[in-house]
Amino acid sequence: MAEKLDKYTLKNGMVLLGERMEGVESAAFGFMLPCGASLLSEGCCGAGSVISDWIFRGAGVRDSRQLSDALDGLGLHRAGSVSSSHLTIGAVLEASNLTQALDLYADIIIRASLKEDQFKLARQLAIDSVYALDDDPRQKVMLKLREQFYPPPLGRSALGEIAELEALTVEKTAQIIKDKFNLSQTIFTFAGKYDFELVCRQIESLFEHSEDSGGQVEISVGDRAGKYTHIENDGAQVHIGLMTGTVKPADEDYYNARVSVSVLSGGMSARLFTEVREKRGLCYAIGARYHGLKDMAGVMCYAGTTPEKAQETLDVIIAEFNRLAEGVSEEEIARAKVGLKSSLILQSESSGSRAGGLGSDYYILGRVRSLDEIKERIEATSVESVLGFLRNNRFKDFTIVTIGPKQVNVK
Amino acid sequence: MEFKHKQLSNGLVLVGEVNKSAKSAAVGFFVKTGSRDETEQINGVSHYLEHMLFKGTEKLSALEVNEAFDRTGAQFNAFTSEENTVFYAALLPEYLMEVTELWIELMRPALRDEDFNIEKDVIKEEIAMYKDLPSFDVMDRCRRLHFAGHPCGNSVLGTEESVGGLTAEQMREYFAGRYAPNNMALACTGNFDWEQLCSIVEESCGKWQQRPARRELEGCGGSKKKERIEKPNLAREHICLMSSGVSAQDPRRFAASILGMIIGDDVGSRFFWGLVDKALAEAASMQFAALDGTGIFCSYIRCSRERVSEVLDIVSGIFRGLAEKGITEDELRKAKNKILSALVIKNELPMGRLVDLGFNWIYNEEYRTIEEDVNAIKAVSVDDVHSLIEQFNPGEFTQFSIGPAQNSS
Numbered sequence: 151m152a153e154k155l156d157k158y159t160l161k162n163g164m165v166l167l168g169e170r171m172e173g174v175e176s177a178a179f180g181f182m183l184p185c186g187a188s189l190l191s192e193g194c195c196g197a198g199s200v201i202s203d204w205i206f207r208g209a210g211v212r213d214s215r216q217l218s219d220a221l222d223g224l225g226l227h228r229a230g231s232v233s234s235s236h237l238t239i240g241a242v243l244e245a246s247n248l249t250q251a252l253d254l255y256a257d258i259i260i261r262a263s264l265k266e267d268q269f270k271l272a273r274q275l276a277i278d279s280v281y282a283l284d285d286d287p288r289q290k291v292m293l294k295l296r297e298q299f300y301p302p303p304l305g306r307s308a309l310g311e312i313a314e315l316e317a318l319t320v321e322k323t324a325q326i327i328k329d330k331f332n333l334s335q336t337i338f339t340f341a342g343k344y345d346f347e348l349v350c351r352q353i354e355s356l357f358e359h360s361e362d363s364g365g366q367v368e369i370s371v372g373d374r375a376g377k378y379t380h381i382e383n384d385g386a387q388v389h390i391g392l393m394t395g396t397v398k399p400a401d402e403d404y405y406n407a408r409v410s411v412s413v414l415s416g417g418m419s420a421r422l423f424t425e426v427r428e429k430r431g432l433c434y435a436i437g438a439r440y441h442g443l444k445d446m447a448g449v450m451c452y453a454g455t456t457p458e459k460a461q462e463t464l465d466v467i468i469a470e471f472n473r474l475a476e477g478v479s480e481e482e483i484a485r486a487k488v489g490l491k492s493s494l495i496l497q498s499e500s501s502g503s504r505a506g507g508l509g510s511d512y513y514i515l516g517r518v519r520s521l522d523e524i525k526e527r528i529e530a531t532s533v534e535s536v537l538g539f540l541r542n543n544r545f546k547d548f549t550i551v552t553i554g555p556k557q558v559n560v561k
Numbered sequence: 562m563e564f565k566h567k568q569l570s571n572g573l574v575l576v577g578e579v580n581k582s583a584k585s586a587a588v589g590f591f592v593k594t595g596s597r598d599e600t601e602q603i604n605g606v607s608h609y610l611e612h613m614l615f616k617g618t619e620k621l622s623a624l625e626v627n628e629a630f631d632r633t634g635a636q637f638n639a640f641t642s643e644e645n646t647v648f649y650a651a652l653l654p655e656y657l658m659e660v661t662e663l664w665i666e667l668m669r670p671a672l673r674d675e676d677f678n679i680e681k682d683v684i685k686e687e688i689a690m691y692k693d694l695p696s697f698d699v700m701d702r703c704r705r706l707h708f709a710g711h712p713c714g715n716s717v718l719g720t721e722e723s724v725g726g727l728t729a730e731q732m733r734e735y736f737a738g739r740y741a742p743n744n745m746a747l748a749c750t751g752n753f754d755w756e757q758l759c760s761i762v763e764e765s766c767g768k769w770q771q772r773p774a775r776r777e778l779e780g781c782g783g784s785k786k787k788e789r790i791e792k793p794n795l796a797r798e799h800i801c802l803m804s805s806g807v808s809a810q811d812p813r814r815f816a817a818s819i820l821g822m823i824i825g826d827d828v829g830s831r832f833f834w835g836l837v838d839k840a841l842a843e844a845a846s847m848q849f850a851a852l853d854g855t856g857i858f859c860s861y862i863r864c865s866r867e868r869v870s871e872v873l874d875i876v877s878g879i880f881r882g883l884a885e886k887g888i889t890e891d892e893l894r895k896a897k898n899k900i901l902s903a904l905v906i907k908n909e910l911p912m913g914r915l916v917d918l919g920f921n922w923i924y925n926e927e928y929r930t931i932e933e934d935v936n937a938i939k940a941v942s943v944d945d946v947h948s949l950i951e952q953f954n955p956g957e958f959t960q961f962s963i964g965p966a967q968n969s970s
Contacts, residue, residue: 176909219891242902278865385693427683490634492633
């Protein structure tokens with residue numbers, strides 16, 4: 151693989167990670183700010199959603215409109231998200247506009263105007279997006295599932311709760327930005343076409359001198375919530391979310407876990423699709439995937455089905471999780487491995503997904519894995535290693551959330 | 562990048578764009594058939610048939626098909642629209658020929674009764690799933706209202722009734738008429754060997770029988786009707802606006818895309834500043850969609866029930882402002898920049914390129930380089946956009962809304 155990893159650390163601790171890609175004209179970048187939902191104080195967990203809008207409403211010498219016009223003028227496609235650990239803002243754009251874009255993002259991060267009238271609008275939009283979630287049960291069930299599966303505050307929904315959002319003030323939110331936009335803990339990632347020296351010098355001059363707002367936050371983790379939660383909704387389907395614990399990304403058995411999940415739900419020949427959809431016609435949408443935070447991880451499964459089939463769907467899914475440890479074939483392992491490797495390579499062609507991958511690797515593992523390393527580790531798994539892992543780490547303690555007109559029985 | 566083209570004697574077209582420096586390749590069959598080619602009795606058959614192609618052939622069972630794909634690690638799937646059914650795979654170059662052979666085989670499916678029956682349940686689940694997504698449901702209903710009897714208003718999924726009543730025999734008949742080699746194209750992009758691809762296709766597809774496959778292209782001005790339905794379990798009002806636009810064959814489609822972006826891009830558009838920035842609507846966007854012989858501008862707005870009339874007044878004001886004063890040079894410049902960079906980013910992936918290559922062939926029987934598209938966008942002037950606004954006033958729209966009961970919040 152011809153990728154080239156670049157790394158540089160500023161004196162204030164901010165880490166720069168880059169990956170140069172051949173044959174592309176685009177560049178992607180992201181600032182991972184330690185302002186994720188789990189790091190915010192009780193009662194403020196939707197603040198990230200407000201902040202990621204508010205900081206774009208004017209920064210440096212530009213008002214909201216001028217800033218937006220400047221970003222649009224670069225043809226930049228904004229990307230932003232709030233996870234458990236980070237608030238990330240970034241973009242994908244033509245590489246020739248990268249320098250100008252970074253100047254604007256420095257303004258947004260360090261010199262956002264934070265005007266009161268703009269705060270009210272950003273907060274209203276955040277509140278509205280919580281309401282809108284009620285009309286998207288498929289997304290809502292997965293957010294609720296994470297909330298129930300991870301012990302608080304790890305699984306908090308970054309969208310927050312309406313009452314909490316309503317109670318947020320300008321002062322409180324501005325203080326969160328001051329405290330949490332901590333550059334010593336910030337990871338800046340970029341991928342695609344760039345000049346590494348140039349990017350480093352620019353980031354250095356933009357961020358090196360800004361004030362550091364303090365150390366890392368220690369989170370104290372509470373108890374996991376209930377085993378089964380049902381939310382009544384008079385819709386057409388019962389939306390089922392199910393999650394069970396597995397090894398975290400830094401674990402020795404991580405690749406065995408990933409291959410196991412692929413046997414369960416990697417492709418259309420995987421077990422869940424075959425048993426639930428192909429043989430029984432219970433669902434259209436059915437799938438499971440690995441979901442990892444830094445210190446905790448699980449396998450997350452979604453299925454949507456009409457009320458009369460909900461119980462059977464759940465029972466078949468759980469039976470398939472349990473059946474994995476009874477045996478997997480050579481063929482299944484081979485398909486899982488080639489699927490994981492090929493999706494790795496296909497993703498590596500996109501500057502946006504590479505930039506994202508660098509940051510999550512560095513935060514979770516403290517280093518960036520090369521594509522070759524990942525390929526080798528996937529390659530090293532076998533029927534024996536996967537079965538050994540499954541038998542020592544049986545899937546149990548399922549957390550289940552349903553949204554729909556009918557509850558299911560959870561044993 | 563090198564363009565390649567070949568047509569077999571039965572009419573099947575192969576188009577390719579070879580990029581030897583790509584790490585991956587993509588391949589797909591583009592079949593010129595969709596819900597607009599259906600009658601009311603068989604509404605939903607194109608999409609149902611798309612599912613059935615994965616159910617195997619005389620030689621392969623459904624599970625064997627899925628296993629064969631998964632052995633290659635390909636990211637494969639299919640989608641059906643009002644006028645096309647596309648089967649595609651993004652993959653590593655070493656598996657391209659194997660996957661192409663598999664797609665070729667699947668294009669002549671067994672359509673067995675027992676598979677048909679079980680898949681009917683899956684389709685009904687898909688219909689139910691989209692009923693729970695009002696943002697999708699409202700578009701589907703608005704399209705039907707806008708096209709008012711024109712076949713482009715047909716639902717892709719069909720209804721529980723139309724799908725429920727469909728027989729395997731009706732599907733076989735539809736298949737025979739629409740999946741003729743002269744009504745489809747095979748496209749391939751990225752790192753692959755053109756000669757090898759041609760020899761596989763010639764050998765396997767050469768015996769497919771040509772059949773007449775027609776599509777009536779009638780224009781449609783749109784009904785401009787307004788309707789609303791209530792669903793008590795909803796929290797927000799979901800509004801879809803639809804008006805007519807130019808077709809996929811019309812050179813003005815580039816100007817139409819720019820107009821759609823100026824009015825309704827997610828950020829920085831007239832909708833954004835008028836509605837989203839002011840927190841009156843949580844979502845407001847417009848897109849231009851070019852169709853065969855016709856086209857639409859389609860907007861989606863989501864807001865609280867109490868804001869609906871204020872939001873719609875602002876929307877009317879935006880359209881009025883466009884009709885009276887037009888757009889500015891600055892708006893045009895920003896919209897072009899956004900479209901151009903999206904084009905560059907998308908085309909860096911063989912899979913992104915495949916879609917453009919296939920559709921350019923299906924609609925216009927032409928190959929367009931990325932540079933040609935870039936130049937066509939750069940060439941659009943303020944006057945071009947103004948004459949579009951004049952001819953297709955987006956302020957005269959069909960409107961469909963789905964929301965909670967009138968007296969609830």
